Amino acid sequence: MNRCIQGRWPQTRARTGASLAMLGLLTACAPTLPPLPDSARVTVPDQWRNGSPTLPSDPVTPTAGPPAGTLSDTATDGALVAPWWNVFGDPVLNDLVARALAHNSDLLLAGARLEEARATLAASRATEGPTVNLQVPYQATRSLQSSGVSNSRVIQPAIAASWELDLWGRNGDLTRASALRLQASEADQRGAALSISATTVQSYVALLALDAQLALSRATLASRQEALRLAEDQARVGYISQLQLTQAQAEYASVAQAIPQQELAIRRQEQALALLTGDSGTEQPRGVAFDRLALPAPPAAVPSALLERRPDIVQAARQLAATDATLAARRQAFLPQVSLSASAGRLYVNALDYDPIRVWSVGASVLAPLFDSGRLRSQFDIAAAQRDQAAFTYRARVLNAFSEVENALAGIDRLAEQRRFALQRRDVLARSLQYAHDRYEAGYAGYLEELDAQRNLYAQDNDLIRLQQTELENRIALIRALGGPAP
Template identity: 30%
Template sequence: MFAMSFAFSCPLLRRSLAVALTGALAACSTLPDYHRPAVDVPSQFAGATPGWAQAAPADAAPRGPWWTIFGDPVLDQLEARVDVSNQTVRKAVAQVQQARSMVDYQRAGFFPTITAGAAQNRSRISQNVQGRSLAGKTVPDYSAGVSASWEPDLFGRVRDSVAGAQANADASAADLEAVRLSMSADLAVDYFALRSLDTQKKLLDDSVQAYAHALNLLQQQLKNGAIDASAVAQATTQLEATRTQDTDIDVTRAQMQHAIATLIGEPASTFALPPNGSAVAPPAIPVGVPSQLLERRPDIAAAERRVAAANAQIGVAHAAFFPDLMLSASAGLESTFFAPWLSAPSLFWSIGSQLVGTLFDGGQRSATLHGATAQYDGTVADYRQSVLVAFQQVEDNLSALNSLADEAASQQRATSAADLSLRLTTNRYNAGAVSYLDVVTAQTIALTNERTADQIAARRLESSVLLLKALGGTWHDVGANPTAADVAAAAVAAKPGAEAGIDPVAGKRAMRPAGQSEMRSVTQSAGT
């Protein structure tokens, strides 16, 4: 109360505050005008076919659970755990919090610094010092006071620092979204790879069972003298080779399951996923025009915000060429004796201002400005490189999806031909026209083509996930616009040549679920 009434009663203090306020209001900024760096954007994606749905994305818009377009509830449950338990995501969250605290730190420069303290000491001046009235005496001192200092932001140094810190915080937030997108995409890729292994595992398990049954029948025929030992040896070789492939699937699946456990933040020893060999069709992916890619990719947004932060550092470097104004004031009580310490005569105060500018520093400020400018140029290059990489990733996966659709159709024709060859060879073996080696060869070709078809389907799913990642994830509700989704599905997944029982979307034949009818026919034939 005393300090406040004193402050308003002092004309000098009022004039100083008025001058400071006027200077603060009239403060100018040395921050260069900022514009997002220009990047040449193509008018359309080279790998896109007509009919793609045009989205309306923005980096600030919520992306939502993009993985739900695959329609897999197990994947949905796993993805929900990434944002909660993944340690890489947690680290990114901590980095965002750290960047935001730096914004508060820089913003504190707008306000004065006020300190308060109390002290008590005793001092003695040498008795041999001449010209001092207290020579040879011990003097106690009691003091308590408040001091304040404030540097008005005349040339925008603090504002530029705040702008740079805010841009860095925005970049960290975009980095967090990029990490989330990357982790969720990695999880989806690993999950669909595991599903593909389950499909191949089921195929190999059925094959091992069929081959083992055939071997038992051939061994019985060998005992009866109906065949020679070469057929049994060939069947044994085929069975053990297939069993080896079946065991190798177990090793790869275990490693993939451990990778998924790490992504969801769970120890590998306590995590397990039950096998699921059902087929998953590639989804319809809503895609926008190329220029919108600059808005939906979080890593591009982060790179652009770092350009803005570097631009703010140029403003800070410019502000160093101008003088600094420092306003200070202090007031308190001081007395040699404690008794009259709280009385009015013990009051002391001071108020003043100081204008300081650097006249010569050997080129230090110029070097700092040149360094800030070079850093800005570097961030612009990083931003443009991020855009180029983003377009490369989109085009790579568009090309992969288009090529894999053709490859899947071709492979299904090859698989159908291998199945027909197996049936014909089996019939010829039953008629005694060929040896059992021909049957084994036909069975091996049929099994290889079945596995290749499943591997292509897995690659299509992986490319779909990577395309979504390259596009920055999707927040568009596919179900809300079935017409656009149907068009997109036809453009991405469907290809000509849907004959011979081929599903153009799933790329799988509807002839038989497990692809084992030919193997069963061989087993039955071997027993006749």
């Protein structure tokens, strides 16, 4: 027997060597993973061009791209978005944002996409384990034999198990890709919440600004109505000309015309808020007056911190890492696949008086692709192109985020300076109106001079309201561009 074993050992060793050589040849046929395109890389600046307060922590080292392939399978995110809108000091606004985050259709849709991603991850993880099935085949036959008609019934209940060995990590990479897409969906939901909250705050600010403009127009119309009554009395006695009277009438009509326009804009703005909060078109409540809204302080963040703070950048980074894992799985499809199978059960046959016979089977199979008309290569090239698309998407998101932050930072000082000069001009125009009125009362100037001063002051007051609205919206845009307030 020893001689038999010794005689067969070289043959076995030769077969093993041939199998290993074939396996190495198949492994060499797998394509190499292409690197990320150089044009998809982006350089993160050390600081903002317009300057800003920095976070107290040490700045993050700038990177040229997302850490693909190094992200965990489980996201560790807390609330969707911090309640940064509380800084405006308006409880009605706080309630509106809470309703929007609870009932907005876009956010509900993002939540449904998140649940789909969770289910996809669970399905991917299930492919890594074995499958066990209960089989109960039943067969009845009737045939003619030399001994006569034969009836046969066979029942074979069995439990069958199968398992594909993940030798090369293909199933693990597919599961990791699903986990990263789940993180991308979570970032997408946070981004939707941030966008909805910012849009709700901006819409509410616009509504209060329209209310302020309407109040200004109504107050101006009341004063113009009194001025028009005096002008009509003076025109009847010949104290002023018909030209001066028509100018007063035109100024009164100009302000009166603005009121229904502003009322229509308010109605439409209320409808926009109702759409954001998922309500029907009802009248929206108001809280503090427009000029009592607090101006939020600009959040602090260094440019490199933006990569993990902005939900859209985080989403693009996770999507890029997911496509990278999918590309690795496509490469591993070129390698042999090993599957194990086993079954055990009993066989019941009426010819044996249903005396059960124990049956079982154990097997294994190796599937190695040899020729598929280029199908695997095409799928690999598709995955590589999708990975490059995700890389360019990430680059575009980062560059767009830097641009939005720079624009908002540039607006802080410029808008504050503009408002300072606008207030100075308003004071000058108010004094000019008083001088024009005194000169008209004293008979040194015509009524047209006072009308012109009234027109200029009314226009400047409207500009101040719009400028305050722009400054508030710029702070909202900065919070949104930075991915929310500082943690």
